[in-house]
Amino acid sequence: MIYFYQKQFTIFYLIQKLILSGKKRKTGNLVLNFLILFKRKNKDYLYNLEKIIIKLMVFFTFKMKKINTSIYQVPQPIIYKKSLFKAISWLVKAIKNKSKNKISTYKKLYLECDNILKQQGKALINRILIYLTYKK
Structure with missing residues (x-):
């Protein structure tokens, strides 16, 4: 379970990941619009x-x-913060490649989050393909 201060950190890191060419105000509005849209559609939006x-x-x-002469794949744990950063970066990468239509970015972010809740979405597929497959 993620505690409240960690949720704030998650939103802060999402803002930092979305900053494009130093437009902090525009990015803050983008995340605010996304949270407003997410809250309107879902009652318990932070959960x-x-x-x-x-x-x-x-x-x-x-x-x-x-x-010796054998090669084994050994599971290694990942630090919590690193896995959180990786998840948010996959989410941002998925919304940047989402569509070529002129949909605003916060709506793309909402649609991707909605797809992830339905066990679909490009970010979830990237997670499965990249991290859970054979690595050299």
Whole structure:
């Protein structure tokens, strides 16, 4: 469970990840509009945002270990903060590649979050393909 100060940190990191060419005010408005839209559609929006981030988080990865002549994939835990950063960066990458239509970015962010809650979405697919497959 993510506590309140961690939720604020999550929103802060989302703002930092979305900053484009130093337009902090525009990015703050973008995240504010996203949270307003998310709150309007979902009653418990902070809980749903927490669920989205947890679905995107990866808590372990596989490292290659060579023992004698054999090569094994050994699971290694990932630090909580690093997995949180990775989840938010996947979410931002998915909304940047979401569509070529002229939909505003906060609506793309809302649609991607809605798709993740339905077990779909590009960010969730990227998580599965990138982190849970064979690594060299």
